[in-house]
Amino acid sequence: MTYRFTARATATESAPDGRFTQAALAEGEDGSGFLLVFLAGAEEPDDQEAALGMDTYCLVTAGGGTAYGCVREAVLTGGVLRVALDPEALEDLRADDSRIEAVVEAVIEAPADDLARFREALARVLSYGRADARPRRLAV
Template identity: 45%
Template sequence: MTAGVVESNDGEVFSLTFMCEFGEPDGQDIRPGFDIYSLVTPDQGTAYGCIGQVGLDGDVLRVTLDALGLDDPVVGAVLRAPASDVAACKRAH
């Protein structure tokens, strides 16, 4: 599964891409610790298992990151997506 959050503000774009497998991980994924979700930043910074907390209040998503060296570890985004997609995020949350 891949889910992305993108923000554009005066020509600057910030995005986070969350990825995970739904199937059972195999030994090749488990040994290096890739048997969990990954998060990719716009500059291709990638971390596994770096999310400390996730909250979804209405259409506002807040993610607290434990890695990636961000100045502010809390990333917030207003989800401008069809109601069915926001509902799917809530079920996955």
């Protein structure tokens, strides 16, 4: 199944101290509603992160659901982002949101500059960490 939503807000952030990069989409202009937040560290993962399986990017949902290395494909064509998720990660991502499906499509209604920043940040985030956890297809 595919869950489709309209993202009326995008957010990108690189921490001033360089500790993380974020690319986020939200249904509401105020950041409310359905939410996808893609996060990655700025430094190479350490041994402890590797031992915990946290040596890659993560995806966080509005209910606090979190999964590491769970994006199998991410394709951004025009203003539509299609994300295919590892089915084994769905339970972790659902938390309080049963709308999470194996494929999520977001129609992004954002100014061109915001979309360009989101595209750049998402590419950085999904390229972070161990190679086997990166998306098989990344076209953003």
